[in-house]
Amino acid sequence: MAVTLIGSDERVVELALDGRLDTAGVDQVETRLYALLPQAGQDVIVHLAQVDFLTSMGIRMLVTAAKAAARRKNRLVLVGSAGAVAEALESAAIDQIIPIRASRQEALDWFEQNPRA
């Protein structure tokens, strides 16, 4: 399991997760993921296309990251989930707390259409 900073500009930080987001996977990336969250002023896109398994602990990590971002007045969007990962997010109704979009462009569009409070 790995988390990688794949892009950053003045508005958005992009992080990619890769591997199995189960208990062991979360142990490997959780601290680094939180450390990579930006200070106030930059939103976050988390790419999930390379995640092939998502358990309750993985969901907890994503929600905790979204809450941490929100405390800094930043917004966090998940993109690229598919298959079992998309099913797990849907089953847990995570879209009610974290926006989920199909692509990076859709995430950027969402940031544009939903100005910061």
Add this chain to the structure above:
Amino acid sequence: MVDPDFGMEGDQTLFGGKSAPRPSRSDHVHSLVVVGGPDRGKFFEVSKTPMVVGRHVSAGIVLSDRRVSSRHCRVWLDDHDVVIEDMSSTNGTWLDGHRLEQPERAPIGAVLQVGECLLRHEFRSREDLKTTVELDGELKSAARYVEALLPPPRRKGFPRVEWSWHPCATLGGDAFGYGELEDGSFAFYLIDVCGHGASSALHSVSVINTLRRRTLSADFSRPGNVLSALNRAFPMESHGDMYFTIWYGVYRHAERRLRFASGGHPPALLVAESGTEELRTHNMPIGMMESIPFEEAEAEIHPGSRLYVCSDGCFEVHTSEDELLGYRDFRAIVLDSDEPEPKSIFDRVKARSRFDVFEDDFSLLLLDFQ
């Protein structure tokens, strides 16, 4: 800063593979610790002298699982890896999820599976290992305690209730309950706390006791109201960052109506002559976010219907082909058989699983409206 107790040794090559340099400590030993299966809690020190793992008493590492061959595999220490060689066993030797075709190295942390037994390579002091074994014993006790809180199958009332509950090796956070309410309706629920281990089990027990004793300020005949009350009572920030999913239903026999609400939980399957429905409401798990509304829904229950309420451990199962079963597969397993009882469904899921010991708790409730 370098730990003075640690030394680094150079690369060693075996079977064409490279072994990464690893730390060594004079007071530490390499061991295989049984972390799953009937022998959970045992540990075996591994040395450079090959040792047979098997069911026969002559083996150096004797396991009691019937799916383990008499002489199943051999293990020995080479540098800081445990090397594992299958001995033409009937059910194969697996390392971190793949079947061994030739001798392979198991680094520290790797998990070996023979039969239902999971053995993890650990490099720790004997004192630590003793503590690990004691903690595993505590987990077993915790599993027995959770099981003691589960109600017996309900074979005389209406609806009839049967269930199948199998905790995973590390004990998950599944639990369930049911009973009649004061107005004569029948309430039932299944919860699944995130994560595994003692903390999840403790949280699960706390929630289930709240529901059993009805110490929650809620109208227990209104599922949405119950979920809202639970959400207020168990915010994750004040409960070790743990949340849980739930499926809660209330059946009124006079009206043959089921009122239900789910929070982040897989749909329940309502199987009737007229067809199959997936019952869920699009609510978040409990404790994840404060002050959110929880919606509920209703379904008509026709005579002869069956309702299955499951946890995600019923279908998040890796197969022998290393594929992950999903809810669709579970639905097909339930529907494509004349054996509707939970125990039979568990056996069919288990037959598809790579491991005999599941990676998450398996909890399945059947409410039979026959």
